[in-house]
């Protein structure tokens with residue numbers, strides 16, 4: 049696809065975005081958060097004549113919401129991208145975009161300031177062409193996707209039900225695959241209770257760490273069982289892993305308490321209830337075999353898997369459109385990581401995930417393919433305009 053001039057500005061926007069530290073403060077204590085980047089983006093959009101507002105999601109945490117309206121009624125499209133990044137620790141120059149061999153290196157270049165810059169560039173060019181645009185395009189540049197997705201949740205809770213979206217695109221990096229599915233996850237915490245006692249008095253003590261050991265063995269069996277079932281054609285199987293474990297006080301005492309945090313990745317048809325039930329069954333089994341076994345568990349957080357029907361007319365049209373622009377590279381696909389598309393889908397918005405190629409998500413060297421950022425901007429722009437020009441059926 050020949051890169052047309054106006055879309056090149058996506059790269060300049062990307063450079064400006066990565067220069068602003070937006071490390072998620074829920075992940076990294078003291079992280080910069082989205083305040084500065086959100087203010088920069090809102091000011092930039094306003095300067096370009098696009099109405100943009102800051103949404104205060106939590107103290108010092110902001111979304112930017114911008115709307116471009118066409119001259120005629122038509123479909124409403126949502127472009128979603130997150131402003132926050134993971135940690136920059138250990139990186140050489142995380143905030144200085146370095147362009148080398150067609151790649152742009154920086155923290156967030158791929159995840160996901162590249163996709164976000166593409167959406168912003170598309171929005172700018174659409175705003176200069178509103179006489180050809182029907183309906184409206186809404187940009188939601190959101191906070192906190194890397195932790196609890198407070199940003200997209202807040203955006204959805206504020207958006208009026210009287211103005212439904214006909215299509216949403218989350219521009220997370222998918223290597224130019226049009227993603228119709230990804231896994232969900234659940235975070236669980238188990239506490240085992242023992243009986244503190246002097247190490248020389250086994251008749252008094254109950255070892256809470258060994259109780260957790262029994263649970264870990266059962267979790268291991270469960271994980272093997274899950275992974276031996278290839279239960280989803282795109283996503284494979286669910287899985288689980290231990291994340292954090294704490295317990296014990298000193299060498300010579302029976303530990304009275306042990307806490308395990310673990311993560312369960314889920315596939316479509318597995319819900320928070322599935323995960324809670326499988327853990328309850330493990331705890332009940334251990335209790336039955338050992339009356340002194342005592343444990344409690346809680347679900348700390350869960351996010352649904354995402355899956356949409358590829359036959360949906362608008363989703364299918366986006367796929368065919370992107371494929372026609374980059375026939376060698378675009379295909380249907382799925383990703384393993386979680387995205388805000390799951391929340392949009394739960395809110396009944398037909399959504400897809402589509403973004404540039406690159407590498408190094410969450411690692412010390414992250415880059416995005418520069419030409420993909422430009423292509424994504426062009427695809428989004430042209431898709432929205434093409435949709436505007438279609439006869440409206442609703």
Ligand SMILES: [Zn+2]
Pocket residue numbers: 130159160193220
């Ligand atoms: Zn991301």
